[in-house]
Amino acid sequence: DLKLAAGMSRLGTESAFVVLARAGALAAEGRDIINLGIGQPDFRTPDHIVEAAVKALHDGAHGYTPANGLPQLRAAVAADLHRRHGTEVNPDRVVVVPGGKPTMFFAALMFGEPGAEIIYPNPGFPIYESVINYTSATPVPMALKEENGFAFSAEEVLAQITPATRLIIINSPANPTGGVTPKAEIDKLVAGLAAHPQVAILSDEIYSTMLYGGREHVSLLQYPEIRDRLIVLDGWSKRYAMTGWRLGYAVWPEALVPHVTRLCVNDHSCVNAATQFAGIAALEGPQDAVDAMNAAFDERRKVIVEGLNALPGVRCADAAGAFYAFPNIEATGLTAMEAQTAFLEEAGVATVAGTSFGRYGEGYLRFSYANSTDNIREALRRIRGLLEARQ
Numbered sequence: 001d002l003k004l005a006a007g008m009s010r011l012g013t014e015s016a017f018v019v020l021a022r023a024g025a026l027a028a029e030g031r032d033i034i035n036l037g038i039g040q041p042d043f044r045t046p047d048h049i050v051e052a053a054v055k056a057l058h059d060g061a062h063g064y065t066p067a068n069g070l071p072q073l074r075a076a077v078a079a080d081l082h083r084r085h086g087t088e089v090n091p092d093r094v095v096v097v098p099g100g101k102p103t104m105f106f107a108a109l110m111f112g113e114p115g116a117e118i119i120y121p122n123p124g125f126p127i128y129e130s131v132i133n134y135t136s137a138t139p140v141p142m143a144l145k146e147e148n149g150f151a152f153s154a155e156e157v158l159a160q161i162t163p164a165t166r167l168i169i170i171n172s173p174a175n176p177t178g179g180v181t182p183k184a185e186i187d188k189l190v191a192g193l194a195a196h197p198q199v200a201i202l203s204d205e206i207y208s209t210m211l212y213g214g215r216e217h218v219s220l221l222q223y224p225e226i227r228d229r230l231i232v233l234d235g236w237s238k239r240y241a242m243t244g245w246r247l248g249y250a251v252w253p254e255a256l257v258p259h260v261t262r263l264c265v266n267d268h269s270c271v272n273a274a275t276q277f278a279g280i281a282a283l284e285g286p287q288d289a290v291d292a293m294n295a296a297f298d299e300r301r302k303v304i305v306e307g308l309n310a311l312p313g314v315r316c317a318d319a320a321g322a323f324y325a326f327p328n329i330e331a332t333g334l335t336a337m338e339a340q341t342a343f344l345e346e347a348g349v350a351t352v353a354g355t356s357f358g359r360y361g362e363g364y365l366r367f368s369y370a371n372s373t374d375n376i377r378e379a380l381r382r383i384r385g386l387l388e389a390r391q
């Protein structure tokens with residue numbers, strides 16, 4: 001007889017976790033499952049980062065920290081952003097949170113309410129639409145198309161802005177497509193936003209260190225003209241293989257820092273102190289483990305893109321960033337969900353249906369290549385067998 005608040009039924013989820021659970025259940029039955037479903041590096045966190053957390057615990061980092069994060073950590077983030085993007089960021093604009101996700105929720109809570117419109121990538125990370133719906137704001141999907149390398153079209157996004165638009169969410173390199181938005185498109189979007197000073201931007205740059213084929217990341221921090229309405233989300237989860245540590249941050253406009261800090265105080269008080277020391281070690285220590293992980297991802301990327309393109313009925317765009325390939329499977333005659341189910345149940349390969357990332361994901365399947373090249377080759381072999389048997 002419990003009566004839940006209406007917002008609970010509007011909250012979505014991340015289907016990758018459902019696939020993970022099913023893959024785990026099949027594996028428990030003794031099936032040999034290759035997991036290309038989950039979006040996390042298959043590497044361990046580099047040892048010197050783990051050691052820093054252990055040392056912090058021994059040294060007595062057992063209490064609360066400031067809600068917005070340790071000052072040393074926020075300074076390390078600002079220095080890292082300067083090194084990577086050449087931008088000066090005041091550490092007071094950096095707010096440390098438990099992972100990438102809280103920043104999305106906080107931004108949605110800050111701007112979303114009935115009547116407000118929020119533009120977000122589709123196909124895109126499913127949590128964007130979920131948290132927008134939670135606030136009762138209207139989700140306005142920006143359609144990301146294969147023919148544009150899954151980058152947004154600035155012209156189309158600008159045309160979607162109305163007087164009710166409060167926030168635009170963008171994500172490059174992107175989940176689930178691996179797409180990277182070219183600088184020219186970002187330039188155009190930023191220029192067009194001059195006419196809409198009421199619109200804030202959340203740029204999810206969690207994959208900012210994972211670009212391949214000589215591509216360079218363009219951070220929205222490089223556009224000072226929007227600094228008063230720009231939120232840049234980034235973190236440690238993907239870059240340092242730290243998904244389970246729960247550590248992330250965002251750079252906020254100065255005027256919004258007190259608001260987001262109050263959300264932190266109400267929500268989680270602060271991030272686990274030892275984890276924050278690990279975060280400092282990650283940013284300030286040697287980066288060779290990160291380089292090695294990225295080199296491995298690049299090699300796997302080539303294997304999977306080439307392998308997918310060689311499958312009957314499958315066409316895969318060059319995956320430019322993150323660790324996802326997002327092939328078009330329409331010509332197999334399977335819908336995205338049918339392919340997800342058949343590949344997992346019949347071939348023992350976990351992938352995620354494109355429709356889990358929004359309606360524009362129909363006809364596509366997300367493959368995470370955060371797995372060994374041997375496993376990727378074996379997964380492709382099994383899928384080939386399945387597709388050929390169906391022809």
Ligand code: PLP
Nearest residue numbers: 039099100101125175206237248
């Ligand atoms: N943003 C994007 C685009 C992601 O793909 C993910 C994780 O899959 C996140 C944010 C969330 O990262 P975290 O695990 O740090 O919350």
